[in-house]
Amino acid sequence: MNVYVRYLLRKFGWYILTFFIAVTLNFILPRLIEGNPIAMIVATMAQGMTDADRQRRLFESFMQQFGLDRPIYEQYFIYLRNLFRGELGVSFGMFPRTVENIIATSAPWTIGLQLPAIITAWVIGNVLGALAAFKKGWFDKIVFPAMLLANAVPFFAMSILLLYFFALNLDWFPIGGGFSPRLMPHLSLTFIGSVVRHHTLPFLSLVFVMLGGWAIGMRSMAIYEINTDYVLYSKLMGIRESKIIRYVFKNAMLPQITGLAISLGTMVGGSLITEIVFNYPGIGMRLFTAIRTLDFPLISGITLFIITGVLLANFLIEIVYGLVDPRIKSAQLEE
Amino acid sequence: MYYIKVLLKSHKFVIGLFVLISIISLAILYPLINTNDPKDLVAMAFEPPQEGLILGTDNFGRDVFLQLAHGTRTSMYVGLLAGIVATSIGLILGLMSGYIGGLIDDVITTFTNMFIVIPSFIILILISVSLDVRSATLLALVIGFTTWPWTARAVRAQTSSLRSRDHVNIAKISGYTTPRIIYSEILPYMASYVVMAFVLQIAAGILAEAGISMLGLGPHDTISLGVLMQWALLFEAPATGAWWAFVPAALFIAAISFSLNYMNSGMDEIFNPKIRRN
Numbered sequence: 001m002n003v004y005v006r007y008l009l010r011k012f013g014w015y016i017l018t019f020f021i022a023v024t025l026n027f028i029l030p031r032l033i034e035g036n037p038i039a040m041i042v043a044t045m046a047q048g049m050t051d052a053d054r055q056r057r058l059f060e061s062f063m064q065q066f067g068l069d070r071p072i073y074e075q076y077f078i079y080l081r082n083l084f085r086g087e088l089g090v091s092f093g094m095f096p097r098t099v100e101n102i103i104a105t106s107a108p109w110t111i112g113l114q115l116p117a118i119i120t121a122w123v124i125g126n127v128l129g130a131l132a133a134f135k136k137g138w139f140d141k142i143v144f145p146a147m148l149l150a151n152a153v154p155f156f157a158m159s160i161l162l163l164y165f166f167a168l169n170l171d172w173f174p175i176g177g178g179f180s181p182r183l184m185p186h187l188s189l190t191f192i193g194s195v196v197r198h199h200t201l202p203f204l205s206l207v208f209v210m211l212g213g214w215a216i217g218m219r220s221m222a223i224y225e226i227n228t229d230y231v232l233y234s235k236l237m238g239i240r241e242s243k244i245i246r247y248v249f250k251n252a253m254l255p256q257i258t259g260l261a262i263s264l265g266t267m268v269g270g271s272l273i274t275e276i277v278f279n280y281p282g283i284g285m286r287l288f289t290a291i292r293t294l295d296f297p298l299i300s301g302i303t304l305f306i307i308t309g310v311l312l313a314n315f316l317i318e319i320v321y322g323l324v325d326p327r328i329k330s331a332q333l334e335e
Numbered sequence: 336m337y338y339i340k341v342l343l344k345s346h347k348f349v350i351g352l353f354v355l356i357s358i359i360s361l362a363i364l365y366p367l368i369n370t371n372d373p374k375d376l377v378a379m380a381f382e383p384p385q386e387g388l389i390l391g392t393d394n395f396g397r398d399v400f401l402q403l404a405h406g407t408r409t410s411m412y413v414g415l416l417a418g419i420v421a422t423s424i425g426l427i428l429g430l431m432s433g434y435i436g437g438l439i440d441d442v443i444t445t446f447t448n449m450f451i452v453i454p455s456f457i458i459l460i461l462i463s464v465s466l467d468v469r470s471a472t473l474l475a476l477v478i479g480f481t482t483w484p485w486t487a488r489a490v491r492a493q494t495s496s497l498r499s500r501d502h503v504n505i506a507k508i509s510g511y512t513t514p515r516i517i518y519s520e521i522l523p524y525m526a527s528y529v530v531m532a533f534v535l536q537i538a539a540g541i542l543a544e545a546g547i548s549m550l551g552l553g554p555h556d557t558i559s560l561g562v563l564m565q566w567a568l569l570f571e572a573p574a575t576g577a578w579w580a581f582v583p584a585a586l587f588i589a590a591i592s593f594s595l596n597y598m599n600s601g602m603d604e605i606f607n608p609k610i611r612r613n
Binding site: 014031148152153154156158167168272273276277291292296314 | 581
């Protein structure tokens with residue numbers, strides 16, 4: 001166990017360092033523009049504002065929160081301190097709402113879209129890929145090129161095509177939004193029905209594209225495993241076919257499980273464009289609006305939120321792998 | 336020449352190449368026939384496809400088909416340049432790290448692993464937001480600078496396993512210089528891999544450009560496929576039923592991405608017999 005704790009600490013240190021670098025990039029990149037971006041944007045925002053009191057409050061809240069009158073390294077420490085407290089600033093575009101509040105209200109939409117899509121695609125894709133590898137013949141000849149095609153279509157192109165066929169042409173589903181604009185969010189069957197109907201097309205466009213990737217991955221891993229020496233050896237030993245398939249499947253699954261964990265981590269950033277196509281009220285749509293209105297704190301808050309999710313997922317994978325993968329275990333012991 | 340012959344035996348490679356060449360020739364040839372400026376207003380807004388206007392007009396009344404041809408040019412250019420930059424950076428860092436080893440290897444590997452974990456699209460967003468002026472070339476360079484890590488990691492792995500092979504040792508004893516060893520003893524063994532990675536990097540570059548443009552961070556000076564789709568969505572082409580304003584651009588991107596992926600998959604089966612089924 002001692003060895004594992006050391007492994008854990010090393011990984012933890014590495015991820016903290018990576019997170020630190022990501023945070024620093026998040027701080028520094030937007031400040032590379034000439035002049036002070038926040039002050040500049042506040043100034044441009046303020047010009048368009050008729051309410052003099054409001055612009056002064058906006059400016060002061062930023063001056064105070066980010067210490068814009070102080071030198072850059074001090075601003076950096078203030079930024080880190082705010083971050084540590086979970087404060088990401090106040091949105092320019094939706095003043096006086098805080099960035100963390102905006103993210104908290106739009107993240108559930110994105111997660112509600114992505115989580116079911118990722119899991120559905122993963123299950124169906126792996127089953128199709130494994131069947132294509134084991135069954136061969138006509139099934140493989142149809143499934144594999146179809147999956148290759150699905151995988152090569154970018155998410156947003158798939159979204160646009162589904163939007164065209166099922167919402168515009170056939171009029172089966174609404175063309176966008178999270179729920180019908182005539183309804184207020186409340187707990188009723190009509191409202192839930194409306195949410196489901198608006199959810200279907202973005203959900204399907206994500207599933208179709210992701211499905212292809214999983215199926216291709218599973219198929220080529222399984223074929224690779226079938227061609228290995230241990231399978232041949234087991235066959236020569238006369239081990240039952242079903243048992244060999246179990247070995248093959250177990251080995252081929254490992255990278256797929258890693259992949260699942262990684263895509264759960266990249267979930268929030270993975271549907272940005274799909275949401276824009278369907279005008280879906282998640283993180284992607286917020287980012288789109290934030291970029292158009294130069295809502296700088298919101299942009300930076302969203303990118304940081306996405307990065308944090310990805311790092312966390314990767315860290316969790318490494319923790320679990322350190323426990324289950326015998327190769328990593330032995331590497332720990334060697335040290 | 337030999338490799339080209341082998342590649343042409345792969346159906347996938349040939350199909351992919353055919354689709355790609357058709358799209359590229361359309362993008363190059365059509366603007367030679369129709370020499371109008373794609374930004375010219377030629378009719379009313381959202382005119383449906385008709386004679387003289389193959390794909391109708393967009394929200395400003397501009398010729399969509401002409402824009403599509405110009406947009407494809409820009410997108411291919413961005414993808415190609417981004418692919419060259421990303422593959423070169425990945426190759427150089429991977430070779431250095433794998434061949435020299437030691438401290439340099441540790442530093443580059445840590446750096447690479449970090450940028451594999453931090454999503455490149457997010458860094459792309461952060462950089463693009465910070466740029467005041469965004470030209471297609473600048474965008475391509477930024478995409479190239481954010482998408483190299485996977486290539487670097489793979490090249491490093493192959494280099495460090497090749498480094499200790501006998502033929503490399505013999506070259507070292509014979510007094511070959513390091514660049515010459517890398518050029519004649521190491522690169523040939525991974526040439527096929529690098530070409531495949533390059534093909535995928537082009538596709539990734541085109542998709543990254545489309546994605547970033549749809550977010551509203553695309554090039555200011557030119558029309559690209561992503562910019563076309565962003566305009567269509569921004570001006571609510573779907574709500575007005577003007578499918579011609581956004582569906583063709585989406586289909587073009589899908590076809591380009593498909594053809595490059597198909598070529599890559601065909602090459603993979605040729606160069607990597609383990610995943611081939613006889």
